[in-house]
Amino acid sequence: MRYELVIFDNDGVLVDSEVLSNTLLAGYLTELGHPTTLEESIRDYMGAAMHRVHDLVFERSGQRLPEDFDEVFHARVFAAFERELQAVDGVVEVLEKLSADGVAYCVGSSGSHERIRVGHRKTGLDRWFGAGEGAGRVFSAQDVGRGKPAPDLFLYAAQRMGVAPERCVVVEDSPLGVRAARAAGMDVYGFTAMTPAERLEGADGLFSDMRELPVLLAEKS
Template identity: 80%
Template sequence: MRYDLVIFDNDGVLVDSEPISNTILAGYLTELGHPTSYEDSLRDYMGAAVHRVHDLILERSGQRLPADFDDVLHERVFAAFQRELQPMDGAVEVLEKLSGDGVAYCLASSGSHERIRVGHRKTGLDQWFTEDRVFSSQDVGRGKPAPDLFLYAAERMGVAPEKCVVVEDSPLGVQAAVAAGMDVLGFTAMTPAERLVGADQLFGDLRDLVDLLV
């Protein structure tokens, strides 16, 4: 194994949440008078913490989102997760393999701890991620594309950044991993390869991941 720690993004890598959450986000922003298509949401917000939504809307429109925006958005997303969320194809097999081989891994997500827990309970991935392996943008001052979250995860796991590899599917996440001085494998299941500039390697099937780590 070339790496001492595998750091997974969550949304779109381990759980199939990006279509659900971006559909809801686009609809809610449009409802509030900020017309946003599903494609717009993927382009602008995929892989980002919710503060980026506030920042971009304010920058583009000069208007602030409602004070309860985060709560309403999370309520709608969590309800949809309970109905629809599934693990990404191949996620269980990869986690079984890493765990069986004794490879250290963790999760570093732009989502809140509550969002991560809700998704993992629904998909059964909670058995693979104890609390000490889960890190959220809530834990640091700045979310992706800043490197803070990945550096925090590595520090908590006791591994130097240069010995970590990040598995990411968003441009912001790839930027964050590169800024952290980590290798990054770009997952192209939902994201066009040309948008993951900076990734060391690209792959489209989670089952290929283990071979890429060797």
């Protein structure tokens, strides 16, 4: 079997943003009276859309986050991205290999389109996912009714790219993303550079160096 579409999660898979953004999220929630550590933020919110933050805080505290929570948080994240964000080591080589082999690829991210664009512009990945041949390859939880772990985002990406779900493979680093890929009927490989392997239970394969991914994909060709 040859995969016809590789769907990449964005944060932690394409851009090295998870520690950066979760540090800011934990700090902001703590400021607002909802004490949260970095480890708790990663455990509870990594790979999730922003509505999960609102839902879990309300479920646990009975309090709503401020109406401008998303706006303030994203402003802090974007400022940090401009200062510090880098592409995941080895991901450019993977994209070059996929392009050379004629395998389609896209992004399926819980992040907003603006967050994805800012990160890609800062890291140079907009070359692969921005204008020209890269246009139309970015899909966000904003595009669908339900974010991960629902399968909607990955199914939407596959439909827009014109590939059947069973011909797709997802690259994820979060438990929610693995569950979403499984629910979509897609194979999924778990990236363990930051996430403990045991948290990605259900993945078809695990790898810790992005340069290992083409080998895993070739094994299914």
